[in-house]
Every structure is written in structure tokens, then in C-alpha cells.
Amino acid sequence: MLRNLRLAARMLSKTPFVTCIAVLSLALGIGANSAIFSLFDQMLLQPLPVPSPEELVNLGAPGPKMGSTQCSQAGSCEVVFSYPMYRDLERTQTVLTGLAAHRAFQPSLAIDGEPLTGQGVMVSGSYFPTLQLQSAAGRLFTVADDAPVGANFVAVLGYDFWRDRFGSSPSVIGKTIRINGKAFSVIGVAPKEFSGTTLGVRPTVYVPISMRAVIEPGFTNFENRRAYWVYVFGRRKPDVSLAQATAALNALYRPIINDVEVPLQSGISNQTLARFKARLVTVNDGRQGQSSTPENAKTPLLLLMGVTGVVLLIACANIANLLLARGAGRAAEMGVRLALGATRGQLLALLLTESVLLALIGGVASLGVAHLTLKFIGTLMPSNEVGALVFELQGSVVLFTAALAVVTGLVFGLFPALHSTRSDLISVIRAGAGQLTGGKAATRFRATLVTVQIALSMALLVSAGLFLKSLMNVSRVDLGLRVDDVVTFGLSPVRAGMDSTRAAVYFTRVQEVLAAMPGVTGVTSSRVPLLAGQSWGTAVHVQGFTSGPDIDADSRLNQVGPGYFQMMGVPLIAGRDIAESDLHGGARVAVVNETFARKFGLGRDAVGKFMSDGENDSLTVQIVGLTPDVKYNSVKDTIPPVFYFAARQDWSIGELNFYVRSSLPVAQVMASVRGAMKALDPTIPVEDLKSMPQQIRENVFLDHMISILSAAFAVLATVLAAIGLYGMLAFSVTQRTREIGVRMALGADAARVRAMVMKQVGLMTLVGGVIGVAGAFGIGQAARALLFGLEGHDALVFSASVLLLSAVALAAGFLPARRAALINPMQALRHD
Amino acid sequence: MVATATPLIHMQGITKVFTTDEMETHALQAIDFDIAAGEYVAIAGPSGCGKTTLLSILGLLDAPSGGQYTLAGQPVAALSAVERARVRNRQIGFIFQAFNLIGDLTVAENVELPLTYRSDLTPADRKDRVARALGRVGMSHRARHYPPQLSGGQQQRVAVARAVAGDPAILLADEPTGNLDSKNGEAVMELLQELNAGGATICMVTHDERYARHAGRQVHLFDGRVADAAASVTAMA
Ligand SMILES: Nc1ncnc2c1ncn2[C@@H]1O[C@H](COP(=O)(O)OP(=O)(O)O)[C@@H](O)[C@H]1O
Numbered sequence A: 001m002l003r004n005l006r007l008a009a010r011m012l013s014k015t016p017f018v019t020c021i022a023v024l025s026l027a028l029g030i031g032a033n034s035a036i037f038s039l040f041d042q043m044l045l046q047p048l049p050v051p052s053p054e055e056l057v058n059l060g061a062p063g064p065k066m067g068s069t070q071c072s073q074a075g076s077c078e079v080v081f082s083y084p085m086y087r088d089l090e091r092t093q094t095v096l097t098g099l100a101a102h103r104a105f106q107p108s109l110a111i112d113g114e115p116l117t118g119q120g121v122m123v124s125g126s127y128f129p130t131l132q133l134q135s136a137a138g139r140l141f142t143v144a145d146d147a148p149v150g151a152n153f154v155a156v157l158g159y160d161f162w163r164d165r166f167g168s169s170p171s172v173i174g175k176t177i178r179i180n181g182k183a184f185s186v187i188g189v190a191p192k193e194f195s196g197t198t199l200g201v202r203p204t205v206y207v208p209i210s211m212r213a214v215i216e217p218g219f220t221n222f223e224n225r226r227a228y229w230v231y232v233f234g235r236r237k238p239d240v241s242l243a244q245a246t247a248a249l250n251a252l253y254r255p256i257i258n259d260v261e262v263p264l265q266s267g268i269s270n271q272t273l274a275r276f277k278a279r280l281v282t283v284n285d286g287r288q289g290q291s292s293t294p295e296n297a298k299t300p301l302l303l304l305m306g307v308t309g310v311v312l313l314i315a316c317a318n319i320a321n322l323l324l325a326r327g328a329g330r331a332a333e334m335g336v337r338l339a340l341g342a343t344r345g346q347l348l349a350l351l352l353t354e355s356v357l358l359a360l361i362g363g364v365a366s367l368g369v370a371h372l373t374l375k376f377i378g379t380l381m382p383s384n385e386v387g388a389l390v391f392e393l394q395g396s397v398v399l400f401t402a403a404l405a406v407v408t409g410l411v412f413g414l415f416p417a418l419h420s421t422r423s424d425l426i427s428v429i430r431a432g433a434g435q436l437t438g439g440k441a442a443t444r445f446r447a448t449l450v451t452v453q454i455a456l457s458m459a460l461l462v463s464a465g466l467f468l469k470s471l472m473n474v475s476r477v478d479l480g481l482r483v484d485d486v487v488t489f490g491l492s493p494v495r496a497g498m499d500s501t502r503a504a505v506y507f508t509r510v511q512e513v514l515a516a517m518p519g520v521t522g523v524t525s526s527r528v529p530l531l532a533g534q535s536w537g538t539a540v541h542v543q544g545f546t547s548g549p550d551i552d553a554d555s556r557l558n559q560v561g562p563g564y565f566q567m568m569g570v571p572l573i574a575g576r577d578i579a580e581s582d583l584h585g586g587a588r589v590a591v592v593n594e595t596f597a598r599k600f601g602l603g604r605d606a607v608g609k610f611m612s613d614g615e616n617d618s619l620t621v622q623i624v625g626l627t628p629d630v631k632y633n634s635v636k637d638t639i640p641p642v643f644y645f646a647a648r649q650d651w652s653i654g655e656l657n658f659y660v661r662s663s664l665p666v667a668q669v670m671a672s673v674r675g676a677m678k679a680l681d682p683t684i685p686v687e688d689l690k691s692m693p694q695q696i697r698e699n700v701f702l703d704h705m706i707s708i709l710s711a712a713f714a715v716l717a718t719v720l721a722a723i724g725l726y727g728m729l730a731f732s733v734t735q736r737t738r739e740i741g742v743r744m745a746l747g748a749d750a751a752r753v754r755a756m757v758m759k760q761v762g763l764m765t766l767v768g769g770v771i772g773v774a775g776a777f778g779i780g781q782a783a784r785a786l787l788f789g790l791e792g793h794d795a796l797v798f799s800a801s802v803l804l805l806s807a808v809a810l811a812a813g814f815l816p817a818r819r820a821a822l823i824n825p826m827q828a829l830r831h832d
Numbered sequence B: 001m002v003a004t005a006t007p008l009i010h011m012q013g014i015t016k017v018f019t020t021d022e023m024e025t026h027a028l029q030a031i032d033f034d035i036a037a038g039e040y041v042a043i044a045g046p047s048g049c050g051k052t053t054l055l056s057i058l059g060l061l062d063a064p065s066g067g068q069y070t071l072a073g074q075p076v077a078a079l080s081a082v083e084r085a086r087v088r089n090r091q092i093g094f095i096f097q098a099f100n101l102i103g104d105l106t107v108a109e110n111v112e113l114p115l116t117y118r119s120d121l122t123p124a125d126r127k128d129r130v131a132r133a134l135g136r137v138g139m140s141h142r143a144r145h146y147p148p149q150l151s152g153g154q155q156q157r158v159a160v161a162r163a164v165a166g167d168p169a170i171l172l173a174d175e176p177t178g179n180l181d182s183k184n185g186e187a188v189m190e191l192l193q194e195l196n197a198g199g200a201t202i203c204m205v206t207h208d209e210r211y212a213r214h215a216g217r218q219v220h221l222f223d224g225r226v227a228d229a230a231a232s233v234t235a236m237a
């Protein structure tokens, strides 16, 4: 074994260039896989770092939900419960050892007077006990910390925050910190590896869920069975199956639905009521916690895993080809070894040691590639998404890489090893007996490998082309806005402890201060940030539009500052913009978009009509303007119906996003914004300060990421395939030197010899290309959901890919063909 | 000298110098040499004397460093690479020591190979010529075999068939018996003699005096020079 290793190492170091190419191919192939696997593992595989995570179950409450529903990153609106329902289920436990509730919130923290932003989670007292976690310092919440409502001003810190902000000092226990302006006492620190139960949220602080009204003034829904906002998970007793848990929980849930909740539902059709009565709790595996990220990330990640897998296959084919070529050179050596009495097994072991060693070296090098790839992917993702993931190599990834390397080594080493140890003694002795034949099986195998490589890179090129074109379509979307020189940021004074009436005054001051900054040509604001993926909706009543049960009267809305449309470069179709004079206490006004006017039957005559403020049916708001449809929360989604109220007419607004148009460089504008806001009120942090173009890019980051990565991997695949093609042809020309010499002696001229080699290129490209195109159709279909504005079989993309690959193949074939044509026909006469 | 028809091959002052790293090898030095149509010439001499070099220049596989070479009245130096390939294809038939059959092609395909480089033959013509050539060497029954399935002697017969299939002006053979045992070697020699008797012009290289005697004329090479062409002719006369 050790001797084999030493021999293998010597073999590899004897041909340093070839070994380098091989190691590099492998490093790229394995590295790309490890990087994507790292993301895959984090998003889709890793269980929560808690004892027996397999016992955890996520509960869901699908079915019609009349009333209000608030959902978040922790999962879809289908799964949220009302607070009273959660408490009902929690009270009676038969199959679970604990049932926990949680909900994320945006905290404004103040520690020793210094304002900080972070992420917060409101959790039930049963949260930490259900997870069976032990504190890193102090203690964690118990059920006693969670009752009664609004009474327990206690907080638990996240471990990273404790380490980074307090240097892991135990003296933090008992300290008072301000969360949304209220004083909370720190009672403990969550354990080291634990960062909440929702991927994408890394909690800075945990507070009892019963404190929601304290940290969100105005919240009243602790008793409301028609307000759905709680995410619920539990821990099964060890001997209870998922099915048993489901049955037992529904035995509890169904009577509450039918006896308690059905009477609360009014104004709904019989059909909806029937569906409401049929509601059941769903119970799913909860070992990974609750998050919508895996669901969203699954398709792109699977796609990228597939792509990198293909890249690795192509790299492996190169190595196999290389080993075969080397094996051909060593046929005589193998023959002699066999003649000297070595068994085939011994030779196989030697050769496989060599290929596994090669793969392991490649594997080690691939860790660097994986690291860089991860860092690069990190730069492609917006900061709030990055927070969810670790862009560093973790133990599982290193293991994955090692396993991949060994398997790769065995797979690509096996055929070449089998082949080059097959040389029977007779043929060794007869070697040089004058036939121009070079191992037909090996030649065919090598050609097949290259053809497969061409097919695979064809498929990758097409899919990369599809994503690039999709991205081009995305970047060409007409947003209907002119925001290239606009900088945006958010302010949340109410969260920092200001009351909302004073916040209204503050917002007016902010507007004035921003407008007075040098270079600023326009300032406005909106409650829902523009094109940031957030949206806000409600059902409305509109003059002349008949509402009723089961009639869709939903619209998106926003509250905006004066001059909003002018500032965003949107010319109104009719009526006027929200004006400086639209103030609190004055006549309520709204601007609606065309889709809204169409949906509610207003047409072009929207201006002058009245609508309701939300779900109540008094028509108190007059529509004063009609705007063309412009993008609202997402670049790619179709534009929903939207109405805009005047933000200054609502004194309950706690947070507002501002937009500043300036002719100065973005960095300079950002710096002045920070300075001006700090001077105005240092206790209120500036949030999410960025340029609008960046906000828009982040809105479509997934498109950017997929197309950039798939293009990068496709280029890599094509380069590897080109190397493979080149290597295969170069080797075959070398092996056929004598044969080509004979052909030239028999009268083949240079053009004919070149054509002979290029014909081989053409054949492999044709066969590989056709297979690849067929495969690409499949990929195009599978990836349709990720494509924007094109089908999975875009003719332009397909033909461009075919042209590109043909050009690459011809280029790769050119040198060997030229070399073949330059062979001296004298070679035919050499007989030694 | 009586004016006869121009010789098929006329060489005058042919030299060949190989320049390697720090060495010049004068493989051929001022060779004067004619072959008339219908002649059977053997070039004999010890190993390393320049036989293969001379043959390769004769066969247009290599260009001389100096001197004049006229083939069928045509100065060869003036030919382009494509024209040289055409001459090799039409006027010259090669027989190699190592047979040099292509292992992936059948016997018939090997014989057909040089014919496929010509545009003046229909597939039917080619088939016809292949059949005749194989018939001449007595290998018709092996047309569908692959070279590795044949003995050395059989392979060399196929190589001869390949050389004659295009009706070349001259057959060039470099040690055609070198890889054969004496019985098979004799057989190939007889085949060449038969071909010569049928009108073929042949120039054969050998280091073996026994085989050289089969030829009508022997040219002795020694250290890149023609030793005593006249002497041997006289000796035979
Ligand atoms: N390509 C070459 N480069 C350098 N020297 C060569 C080359 N080919 C032949 N020679 C030299 O030219 C001389 C004649 O060689 P060759 O014609 O092969 O001899 P022969 O066929 O009579 O055995 C030898 O000394 C040989 O080493």
C-alpha cells in the first residue's frame, strides 16, 4: 500500500504539467460542487442544533382565514395560527412534550444609550424547553416568563450578539437594555450554535411572545381568533409517530374550530364556511426548524447542484482520458510487469492508487476553490439574505469533498486501469509487428467520453444562455419609474420609543432637512418600501363596486409623501399628485393605479370617486389622481391594483422610507444622509441605506445569481470539454503518426489529413451537440419557473449555443489537425 | 550514348544533409542515378548508408538538400505540396518493411485507400481495381479480413496489392522482406519479379545481397555515395 502510494506519487511528479492540468480540472470540478453543496446543506439538510431534532414537528393551520393574516420568513400564510388557538392546543398535551410559538420582529435596540438594529424573535415560554436547550449564561425563558400578557420585561440574547457586543461577559445578566424604547432585563444567553428556528433570521434578542403589545404599541390581537400570526412547532414524545401526533392534535383542534370558531365567522358564503369547518392541523417533520427559505431555494439550488455535478463529470472524463492516454504509453510496462508475475489485481491497485491520489490532491485544492466560490456567491446575494448563511467551509462540506474526491478517483480511474492492465502477453511480444492499430476499445471509449463531454457542455451552455436571456429580460423590464439617481433608507422612530404623533412631526422635519441638503433635487417617502419585496394589502369598498362574500375586493396599498409621483418620474393620467396640503384632519385623498380603476369598474373616471379606508364600508376617501401602472414590490411580478394614501394624513405611522434624488455621487449622498439624520435625532438609526438601482438589483438577485453562476459553470464546463477534445485529438494524432504518414505516402495531401481530423471533431460535435440540445430542452422545461419572459426552448439561445460550441470545438480541433497535416510522411518508413 | 526515351527517373548531384542539434549528417552525397521504365533496380548497401533516405527522396516523401530530380520528365523541385501528394498517389506505389496496413480497415479497404484519394474513379472503378490487385497477389479470399488476422507474409502481399492498385509508374519498396521469414521473403520477391515481368518498374531497397540479386540491376550505396553501379551491371552481364 505504502509502496503503491510512493510509486503513484513518483508517477504523478514525473509529468508535472499533465498532473497540474488534471489537479486543476478536479479542483474546479470538486470545488464548485462543494460550494453549492455547502449552501444546499445549510438550506435543505442541516437539522437544528438541538437534542433529538428528529422529534420536532411543525404545525400548520391551512384553510380559509377570514380576518387578518401576518406571515413572514418562517413560513407561508397557510401555516400561521391565531394566538388563542395556539394557547388552546398548548394547554392539552397528549402526544407532545412541548408546543412552542414564535414570531420574528424588527427590534430597535438601545444599549447604554447607543442605538442598534438587529433581529428579534418573540417566543413562547415553552420555546426553549421544547427545544431542550441549555443557556450559555444566565437562564432561558420558562413558561412562567410568558404570563400574564405584557408583564414580563425580560430578554434572552443571541450568542453571537453576546460575544460580539459584550465580549461574552457574564456581567450582562441583569443588565437593562431598551427594546423598541422599553426597558427589558437580560436574564440569559442562548447556546452557542443556536441561531433561532428560522433559517434567514439570526436573532439578536428573544422576548416573551406575550410582550408583543409592549414592543408593538397598538397590537391588540391576543384574544382575536381571527388574527393569524403565530408560528407553532412541537416535540413528539419519542414513541409517537407523525400520524399519531396528527390524529391526536386534530382531535383537539376540530372541536375548537367547530364549537368556538365557526360562530365567529360572519359574512362568508356557505361554500367557504364548509371549507372552514373542514380545517385540519397539519403536522410535518420539523427537524430543520420553520422557514420558507428552503422552499424558495430548492429549485435554484437543485439546478445549480445539477450544473456543478455535470461540470465534475466533464472534469472526470478529462482525467479518465488522460489516464487512458498515459495507460497506452505504459502498455509495454504493464505487459512486462505481468510477464514478471504480477497479478492483475496488484496492477489495478497500483493504478487506482494513482488516480485516487490524484483526486485527493485535487480535493485538497478544491477546498480553496470552494472557499472562493462561496465568497463570490456571498457577494451576489443581498445583505439580508446573506445573514442566513455561512459562506465558509464547514465540517460537513469538507467530508463531502473528501468523499467526492475518493469516489471521483475510483470512477475515473477504473476503466483506464482495467484497460491498461488487460494487455495480454502475446500482443506485447508481437508489438511492432506492423499493424497500425491503437487499441480500438480504448479509442472508442475516449471518443465516447469526449462526445459525452460535448453533450453535457452543450446542455449547460443552453441553460446558461436561457438564464442570461432571462436576466436580460428582467433588466429590460420597464418599471415605469425614473429612480437611477435616487438614494433610499428607512426610519422607525416609533420602534425607538417615540410616540406616533411625535413621529409624524419628526417625519416632516426629516423631509425638510433632506430637501435642504446640497445637490438634492427631490425628496419623498413611502410606508411600504418601493421594489423591496414587501407588500401590504387589504380589501376595500369602492363607490359603484358591489362587494359581497367571496367577491375579490383586494388591493395593495401604500402611504406616500407629497409629490411622490412627480419625484418617481410617473406622469399622472388624470387628477393630481399627493400634495403638501393633504394633511392630518383634512379631507382624505387617494391616488389609484389603472389596474385598480379597472378592477373596481372605475375606468378613466376614477378621479372624484370615493373609496373606503380599509375593510369598513364607509366611503370616506376621495380619489384625486389616476396613475399609470408602475412596479410596486417586485420587478418581475405583474403589477397589482394599488391605491396610495397620503402618509401625512395618518398619524399612526411608525416607520417610513425616504427617497432622495441628488446629482451628487451616491456615496456622498449616503454620507450626508447619515450625518443629517444623526444630527436630527441620534437615537433613531438609519436603516437599509442604499441606492434605488441597488435595491432593484437585490429585488432580482436570484436571477442575477443563477445566471451568473450558471454562465460561469457553463464556461468552465466548455473549457474543460475543449481541453478534453484537444487532449483526445492530440493524443490520437500522436498515436496515429505512422498511420497518417502512410496515408500521406499513399498520396493524401495536407488538406485531406486536416479534414480527416476535423471530420472526427465534426462527428463528435454533431452527436454530442444533438444529445446536448435534447438534454437542454429537458433542462429548459424543468427550469421554466425560473425563467422570465421566455420559454424553455428559445431559438436564439439554442442557435447561439450551438454556434459557440461548434466554434470552440473547431478551435480545439484546429491545432491537432494542423499537427497531423505537418506530419512528415517519412514516418511511414520508420520501422523501429 | 544513343538518344533513347527520357528515363523515368533522373537524379543528378542529389545530396541530403540532416542537421540535428550540433551535428550535420551527410546522408547522401552527389548521387547520379537513372531508372528507365520497366527496369527492376535494387539499391543495396549496409545499414545506415542512406538507402531509405534515397528512397524517400525518390518517393517524394522528402526533399533533397541539393541536386536535380526529374520524374517522368518533370522537375520535382517545382512541385507544390498538393502536387507532390498527387504524384505520390498516381505515379508511385510504396511497399514498406513494416507493411503499414491500417488495422481498423479491412484488407479490401486498405487496398482501396490510395484510390479514395483520387477524384477520377467511380466507386465501381475502385472496386474493380481492388479486386484485380488482390487477385494479382493472390489475396482475394481475404478481402474482408482485418490485417491483424493475417500472417506477416499475407500482410505484405496486401501491401503490395495496395501499391499496385493505382497502376503507378514505379513501385518503391524499402526492405520489403525485412519483417518476414525467409520463406515468406522469397514469396514476396517472386511476386515482385512477376510484377516486373508484367511491365512494372520497381526500385527496391535491401541490405541483403541474396534478395538484391533478384533485381535486373543493382546499385550499391556506401556512406551516401553510389559505389560501383557500372561494375555490378558488368558483373551480371
Ligand atoms: N531524420 C534524420 N535526422 C538525422 N539523421 C538522419 C535522419 N534520417 C536518417 N539519418 C541519418 O542518415 C543516414 C542514412 O540513414 P538511412 O537512409 O535511414 O540509412 P539506411 O536506410 O541505409 O539504413 C544515417 O546515418 C542516419 O542516422
Ligand SMILES: [Mg+2]
Residues within 6 Å of the ligand: B051, B052, B053
Ligand atoms: Mg533503411
